[in-house]
Amino acid sequence: MRILIVGAGIGGMTLAALLKQRGYHPTLIERAPDFEHAGYMLGLWPLGYRVLHGLGLYEQFAAETLECRHYEVRDNHGELVKHWSMAPISDRFGPNLSCTRPQLIKLLHSAIDDLDLRFNTTLDTLYDDGETATVAFSDGRTETFDLVVGADGIHSKVRQMIFGDQPYYHTNWGGWVWWVGLDQVPQETFIEHWGAGRFFGIYPTTQGAGIYAGAPVTDDFSQPGPGRNQRIRDRFAGMGELVETCLESLPDDNSDLFFWKLSDVRAKEWTRGRVVLLGDAAAGFLPTAGIGASMAMESAAVLADELSRTNTQFLEHALALYVKRRQHRVESTQNDSRHLAKMMFIKSATVSHIRDVATKFYSLEQLAGSIAKAFDEPI
Template sequence: MVLGMTNRRVLISGAGVAGPALAFWLCRHGFTPTVVERAPEPRDGGYAVDFRGASLRVLDRMGLLAQVEAAATRMGEVTYVDGDDRPLAVTPASFQSGELEILRGDLTRILFDATKDDVEYVFGDAITGILDHRDGVTVTFERGEPREFDLVVGADGLHSAVRSLVFGDESWYRRDLGYYVSICTVPNHLGLDHAGRFHNEPNRTAGVYSARDNAEAKALFWFGADSLDYDHRDVGQQRRIVEEKFAGVGWETAELLSAMREAPDFYFDSASQIVLDTYSRGRVALVGDAAYCASPLSGMGTSLAIVGAYVLAGELAAGDHVSAFRAYESEMRGFVDACQKLAQGNGKWFVPPTRGWIRLRNLNYKLLPYLPWRKVIEELPLKAGNAITLKEYAGAPA
């Protein structure tokens, strides 16, 4: 292993999934990572995320697979229902939940606990400036004093501040897929048992699925819309958008909207992809959603984040940052393309635009067990999840 002594101090922006996973591997390879996170503590709650293919092997190499399995959601079927809660179609667990599913907040906590003793975490702060002066990087912060690092990695999600500072305005790289999603934690008022119930009206999907062994539930609202102009930090405005879009939708929607108003957490964003022609500039690189967000419609974002962190750290341990960043990109590119492709054109199945589409989708799901191409459909996500051959890096357990 050639450890570039000058590249030891790595600042990572973002303590979501990719950030702590990268810090984990950098520590294993002998680097000294610092993670700065805007939130005051690791962010709890959130929606369910799935793992498929190569990401499970990375979790195994991290020694965390058993912990993630112990916290798995064990979700079962999702039933699509009409306005009177009558079942119209059912999809099996494998359809929504991948090979292994966990609440995003639980995953973040597991990754944080696995790294907190070895990694410097700075919560409640954010990067405001990055000056790459060839020998190193001077970073300024909203609250803390300026500091020197050898490398900076943006793991700060779809709306990455590092990407904006170094690569330019988000609008240059973000491709909106024409859908928005909102998720929050609500009471399990339907008494769902490891199951979900979704209701469609044209261009809108309202749903609820049980979580934490049925102790609570997640309400979810999807709708189709061209790019909306709203403030990413203004949760009140985002709640109003959801209320307006779902006003008058039948089934349990009014109940779910009223639970949303009281919810302890709230997520709202566009289903978007980030498409960059390079994942690094100088001494700054990007990982996870910041570099190659595939959108929730792909079900691959967490897998990409976990695998990307493993590859980036492994390549940095193998050589200087210039060749490492180049190798990271060439290892990841095909995998990213396969995962992003999964989401494209997928939205109509989840948020059908018309009543005709809703009927067609339900008919397809009903007939699915008998369709000759069922296996092909089921195996598509797994194929994308395995569209990378993991290298074995020195210092990483095989």
């Protein structure tokens, strides 16, 4: 089966590694020039990294990552609202492991060493005649495939080509991302400050702690260049000593700093003819529950499973089964991420105070119902 995977991100690379293990030799294309700037921090739940056991990569992954043993929510002034131990989940299913996205991408890359991976390459056209899919690439080549997998992220070109515009969900919040030294923050604890009109998250990895400083994107908060550093400092002043320590590591105004707008997307259809969507291309995730990478890896495992049970003649039926196994589960966890965003991102001081009081009574399972339930459900 001739398979093209568009996008060498977590979903695409996981699928490629699993297909290679089954004897397939898919082609991957990636618009970036390399993996050197492949993203920032992420937490991987056992929902996703279970796939690494089958690829023989889990032990290396676990050795290179940090276990998140605790999760803390603090208020607008840095006072503790709620502390959760991750033990009820980790003791039963496995720990939440924190890493950088480049770490995971490079690990997956090690499992596809001899596959055809083309950097600096995008799609120009995609034509599905019902029997095959013909693709014209940005490098001038034209090739024919039995299946095209759109794993090209939240702004998927494959999705746009086949399904047109799909509904985005906008929080109207965004934030700056930077790194601080691991010695400057508590290790093994994810800490989030849920403020009024501001949010400050601290996520340790073995490579340092990733910082996300978010606020509504309605003013000059999102503007780069002169004054950026001071605007960020002013916005998050008074959030406590730990936040102040992280603000001291802010790069200067001339440094490249990523501004992450918090939106997601949901495709109404995941497959048509010989084209199928995977990962964020099918359903993008807000980072609020740290579940997007795990869902992409799960989906890749299911798609590889269904492809290994069919041939080109009955391919469309296999793709339909993949959607039946995945779409409801993915959209349910996506809904939980959206619900958490509504809890985390509040402008009003009064409403945020009410939220803080209510949060004291939440269990970890209640905070993200569908996600907690998913640990004990088959896929």
